[in-house]
Ligand SMILES: Nc1ncnc2c1ncn2[C@@H]1O[C@H](COP(=O)(O)OP(=O)(O)O)[C@@H](O)[C@H]1O
């Protein structure tokens with residue numbers, strides 16, 4: 001783990017998150033020069049998270065109990081594995097997945113990026129790969145000069161993966177079905193934590209994603225359903 005100098009909480013939109021979680025800035029910026037201290041891992045992770053979090057969600061704070069419970073469970077398992085292996089740093093390698101369902105605008109993506117910030121602040125190392133399903137299919141389309149299998153492995157092997165808006169495309173194609181199956185099956189078999197958002201309602205999932213993907217998702221994921229108005233339209237709750 002690389003040593004990361006003290007960070008400015010304003011730059012990473014941390015003031016509110018630190019206050020809500022009761023974490024002091026003194027702790028976050030502590031740790032002498034020990035690159036393995038949880039505080040250093042937290043600073044490093046916060047800086048990495050800021051590189052992958054879109055501007056719109058840069059100050060997101062997860063407040064869904066299910067999302068926070070999922071993050072806490074991953075963190076606890078990472079600490080147990082660290083103790084068992086006497087590893088210098090706790091890192092996410094395996095764990096359950098989380099499926100966030102709900103209509104457009106109910107806050108799924110906000111919770112997802114909030115979860116990334118949350119995990120970063122716990123001082124657990126996590127190498128996230130983040131994508132929307134649509135961007136992933138676009139990146140994987142076979143085309144000249146691109147090794148799409150190598151690109152696929154980047155998603156497949158991520159130690160922790162966010163797939164935003166799975167099942168949102170109007171019409172599944174053979175190509176998207178094959179990507180979904182290969183990706184979910186691999187992550188299921190290898191017990192790799194995956195955060196998935198979708199605006200499908202539970203009973204649409206199997207029609208959209210197919211029985212083989214759905215059955216694996218049911219086994220590997222905790223599920224949380226978001227309800228309420230579209231927050232983008234500012235509709236009254
Ligand atoms: N807990 C929250 N606090 C403040 N703003 C939120 C919260 N949840 C969502 N939003 C805002 O509401 C809008 C819709 O949320 P988003 O997460 O993008 O919805 P979804 O991914 O479900 O379509 C976005 O502008 C987002 O920033």
Ligand SMILES: [Mg+2]
Nearest residue numbers: 108109164165
């Ligand atoms: Mg979204």
